[in-house]
Amino acid sequence: MNPNGDNSNDGSSESPWQTIQYAIDQAAAGDIIYVRDGVYNELVEFHNSGSEDGGYITLTNDVDHAPIIDGTGLGESSEEPGLIRMQHIEYVKVIGFELRNLTTMNDYIFPAGIWVVGESHHIEIRDMLVHHIEQNHESDGGSHGIAVYGTSAAQAIHDVIIDHCEVRDCALSWSESLVLNGNVTDFVISNNRVHDNNNIGIVCIGHEETCPDPELDQARNGIVADNIVYNIDSRSNPAYQGEASADGFYSDGGKNIIFERNIAYQCNIGFEVASEHGNKSTSGIIVRNNFLFDNHVVGLAIGGYDELRGEAFDCHIVNNTFYHNNADNIDWGAEFLQNFYCHDNTIRNNIFYSRSGTPLLINESQTGEDNSFDYNLYYSAGDPIWIWDSVEYSAFQDFQTSVGQELFGLYSDPFLIDPGNGDLHLPTSSPAKERGQNLATEIIGSTDIDGDDRIINVIVDIGADEVSGIVSAENVDSQCDQPILFCAFPNPFADQTAIRYRVEKRGVASLQIFNISGQLVKTLVSNTNSAGSYQQTWDGANESGEKVGPGVYFYCLTVGDAAQTRKMALIR
Numbered sequence: 305m306n307p308n309g310d311n312s313n314d315g316s317s318e319s320p321w322q323t324i325q326y327a328i329d330q331a332a333a334g335d336i337i338y339v340r341d342g343v344y345n346e347l348v349e350f351h352n353s354g355s356e357d358g359g360y361i362t363l364t365n366d367v368d369h370a371p372i373i374d375g376t377g378l379g380e381s382s383e384e385p386g387l388i389r390m391q392h393i394e395y396v397k398v399i400g401f402e403l404r405n406l407t408t409m410n411d412y413i414f415p416a417g418i419w420v421v422g423e424s425h426h427i428e429i430r431d432m433l434v435h436h437i438e439q440n441h442e443s444d445g446g447s448h449g450i451a452v453y454g455t456s457a458a459q460a461i462h463d464v465i466i467d468h469c470e471v472r473d474c475a476l477s478w479s480e481s482l483v484l485n486g487n488v489t490d491f492v493i494s495n496n497r498v499h500d501n502n503n504i505g506i507v508c509i510g511h512e513e514t515c516p517d518p519e520l521d522q523a524r525n526g527i528v529a530d531n532i533v534y535n536i537d538s539r540s541n542p543a544y545q546g547e548a549s550a551d552g553f554y555s556d557g558g559k560n561i562i563f564e565r566n567i568a569y570q571c572n573i574g575f576e577v578a579s580e581h582g583n584k585s586t587s588g589i590i591v592r593n594n595f596l597f598d599n600h601v602v603g604l605a606i607g608g609y610d611e612l613r614g615e616a617f618d619c620h621i622v623n624n625t626f627y628h629n630n631a632d633n634i635d636w637g638a639e640f641l642q643n644f645y646c647h648d649n650t651i652r653n654n655i656f657y658s659r660s661g662t663p664l665l666i667n668e669s670q671t672g673e674d675n676s677f678d679y680n681l682y683y684s685a686g687d688p689i690w691i692w693d694s695v696e697y698s699a700f701q702d703f704q705t706s707v708g709q710e711l712f713g714l715y716s717d718p719f720l721i722d723p724g725n726g727d728l729h730l731p732t733s734s735p736a737k738e739r740g741q742n743l744a745t746e747i748i749g750s751t752d753i754d755g756d757d758r759i760i761n762v763i764v765d766i767g768a769d770e771v772s773g774i775v776s777a778e779n780v781d782s783q784c785d786q787p788i789l790f791c792a793f794p795n796p797f798a799d800q801t802a803i804r805y806r807v808e809k810r811g812v813a814s815l816q817i818f819n820i821s822g823q824l825v826k827t828l829v830s831n832t833n834s835a836g837s838y839q840q841t842w843d844g845a846n847e848s849g850e851k852v853g854p855g856v857y858f859y860c861l862t863v864g865d866a867a868q869t870r871k872m873a874l875i876r
Contacts, residue, residue, distance in 0.1 A: 305371070307342035324348045324363070324373070333358025333395065338366040344373050347381060348388045354395030360426070365400030375406030379415050379438075386419035387437075390427060393420075397428040407438040407475075411445030414479075417471070420452040423459040427452075429466045431854065431876055438475035442542050446479030449501070454487030457517035464491040468854050468875045470798060471496070476503035477543045480554075481536075483507050484523040486514030491526040495854075495875050497798050498533045502541040503550050505533035505571065510557025511584040511614070524559040528566065530873070532794060536571040537600065548572040548601050548634060553591075556580055557614065560588035565753050565768075567595045567794070569726065574599040574629060577606045577621075578643070579614030589619040593753050593768045595728050596626050601636065603629035603656075607643030607669065615645035620747050623653040623740065623758075625728040625767040627720065628685075630662040638663040638691075646672035652679045653740035653748065655718050655728075655767040660686025667692045677709040679741040681766045683717050714739065718767065722804075726793050729754075729769045736766035754791070755871070787813070789861040789868035792842075796873035800843040805861050805868075807833045814862040815840055825852060833863070844874050 305327050309320035317338070321327050324344050327337045333354040354360040365371050373387045387403040390396060403417040417434035420427055429450065439447035449471035454461040464484075471481045481501045484491060486509070498505040510522030533552035538544040552568035555561055557579040568574035574596035579586045596603040603626040607616045621640075630637030639656040646669070656664045664682050670693055682688060682700060690697040690707075697703040700715035716735040721727045730736055742748075742764050752758050753768040760770050788806040795801060807813055815829035826847055828840040842859075846852050854876045860869045 305337060305339040307344060328352065328361070328363060331361045333361065336362040336364065338364060339369065339371040339401070340366045341369045342371055344371060345376060345378070346373065347375065347378055347385055348373060349386070350390045350393045350396055353393050356395065360395045360397045360428070362397040362399065364397070370400070370402060372402040372404065374404055375415070379406050379408040380410060380413055383412060384414050384416070384419060386416045388417070389419040390421070390424050391419070392422040393424045393427070395426045397430070398432070400431045402433040405436050407436070407440060409440045411439070411441040414446055415439065416448040416451045418450045420461065420464065421455055422461070423456045424461050426463045427465070430468055432469040434469065434471045435473045439477040439479070440475055441477060444477065444543065446477045447474065448476070448479055448483055449474050449481045449498070450483070452484045452488055452491070454485070454515055456487060457515055457520055460487045460489045460520065462488070462490045464488070466493050466496060468495045470875070471498045472500045474501045476501055477541065478503070480504040480507045483509060484526065485509040485512060486523065487517070487520045488523045489525045493526065493528045494530050495796060495873065496531045497796070497875060498531065498536070500535045503536070503538055504554050505536045505552045506531060507551070507554040507556055508558035508561050510559065510586070511579060511581040512557075522557055522559045524561065526561045528553065528561065528563045530565045530796060532567045532796060534568070534570045538572060548632070551576040552599070555586050555589045557584055557586050558589065559586065562590045562592070563594065564590070564592045564749055565594065565751070565755070569596070569598045570600070570631070572600045573602045573605055575604040577604070577616050577619055578608055579616065581614050582612050584614035586614070586616050587618045590622070590747065591624060592620070592622045592747070592749050593751070593758070594624045595726070595753060595768055596624060597628055597723065597726060597728060598631045599629045600632040601630055601634045602641045603639045605641040605643060606649065607646040607672065609643055611644055613644060615647065617646070617648045619649045621649070621651045621654065622743060622748050623752070623764070623766070623768055625655045625720075625769065627657045627723045627728055628659045630659065633661065638666040640665045642667040642669065642672065642675065644669045644671045647674050649675045651675070651677045652743060653764060653766050654680045655736060656680060656682045657718065657720065657723070658684045658688070660684065663689040663691050665690050665692070668694060678712050679739070679766065680710060680713045681718055681736050681739070682713065682715045688715065712741070721790065727791055728767070729791050730765060730767060730771050732771050734771065737771050738763040738765060740764040740766045787861050787863040787866055787868055789859070789870055791870060792859065792872045796875045798875050800841050801872060802839055802841050803828070803859055804837065804839045806837045807835055807863055810834050811864045816860050817842060818858045818860065819852070820856050825857065
């Protein structure tokens with residue numbers, strides 16, 4: 305594919321076709337369509353499928369090419385325009401495109417960067433950049449960055465992977481950035497970056513009559529892992545009239561979904577587990593090993609936001625780290641908010657660290673029962689506040705005794721390494737170390753926020769991070785000659801990441817990046833460092849200045865005979 309090609313050509317690299325639509329209309333199972341640099345002003349809709357026996361149809365960027373599908377002028381071509389659309393399609397991969405500029409001001413038109421609809425299955429969407437998909441009506445309508453809608457009762461959409469994609473700068477009105485809605489099952493949403501949108505980041509939805517069979521009308525049996533969502537704010541969205549209610553991650557009526565190793569910051573609400581529809585539910589949701597910090601109102605909310613909503617039950621909120629949520633000091637804000645119709649939920653092994661004046665926990669509703677809070681660590685930058693059934697407590701022991709929760713909980717500073725810069729990891733001296741409850745692996749997971757073993761010693765640590773024994777500033781006195789290598793931030797990252805380290809005595813320091821095969825990618829530092837703290841930035845380029853591909857990389861600090869190594873993930 306080449307925008308300077310011709311559809312009368314034979315489609316070879318020497319004689320390419322011109323339009324993407326023409327190319328995919330010629331494709332059969334097992335075919336790969338390579339698209340070269342250029343701006344393709346078209347809406348692309350798959351009509352042909354791959355097969356289990358014949359293989360996937362793959363639409364991908366050519367090597368070292370970055371094609372763009374641009375929707376300028378095409379936003380009102382149908383009621384559901386999509387820059388890429390798949391309806392009743394199977395065994396298709398779409399990889400490596402920028403999708404942009406699909407906009408409308410008509411509330412009856414619903415644009416999306418990517419639509420997957422109907423009975424589609426075995427769909428992979430990877431390495432996509434989606435931006436400026438916009439519904440600009442003053443008060444109604446919607447749009448999506450990436451949307452998967454299971455609209456058929458005959459067959460669920462299933463076996464969907466959305467990986468290493470970025471969705472940013474979208475105007476969504478009442479809708480969401482990345483959504484799975486209706487009869488959708490067996491999906492993986494991983495390693496994505498969703499940011500700077502004016503409504504919800506990543507959401508799994510049920511009970512919206514997307515599927516005509518109510519028993520099947522729930523996104524379910526999926527994994528949402530290793531994603532970063534930030535700068536999600538509905539206050540600039542005309543539909544919300546200044547209300548701060550956009551979640552980073554949301555199960556709205558979903559079922560049996562795991563949210564793990566994600567990061568949510570500077571969203572209105574970090575995570576929400578609820579059902580917006582009365583007499584309906586969200587259930588079997590596990591939120592584990594996530595970082596939630598600096599969100600505008602709430603770290604995590606569970607249950608219906610008023611008496612007209614549905615219930616949340618059989619959910620597990622475990623081994624997460626909450627820090628300084630309610631950043632905008634909104635009156636209903638808290639680290640953790642328990643709303644209406646919550647029952648039989650487990651909240652264990654979490655760190656709740658509030659800013660001064662913000663409640664650690666609010667349970668304003670008396671409609672729930674059998675919700676268990678225990679083995680959590682609480683701490684506040686000011687006087688602590690717990691609110692339970694409208695009664696405010698300022699002493700942890702009073703809270704424990706009066707509400708009958710947190711028999712094994714504790715109130716103590718967890719000594720997070722650098723929370724002001726988003727590093728919520730634990731030092732070896734933290735009181736959270738080996739103070740959690742060893743729940744089943746199916747509940748707490750096998751890995752922590754960094755992909756390290758969830759239990760390293762006998763007892764699990766409280767919070768998202770399992771202390772690995774890497775030296776930190778708090779125990780440096782006992783190992784004074786060792787260098788300290790901190791976690792890169794952000795991690796995963798797309799554009800650049802900052803790597804901090806500390807040298808305890810003068811010596812020759814080397815900070816290098818290696819790929820997963822052990823090959824040197826980039827040397828960031830190779831000189832003599834005096835004792836002190838340092839920071840280097842890596843932009844994902846090798847020694848020649850060329851951008852490297854997405855994947856896992858290792859960064860290694862060597863000072864004299866001592867070395868420390870950590871890993872990070874680059875997404876594109």
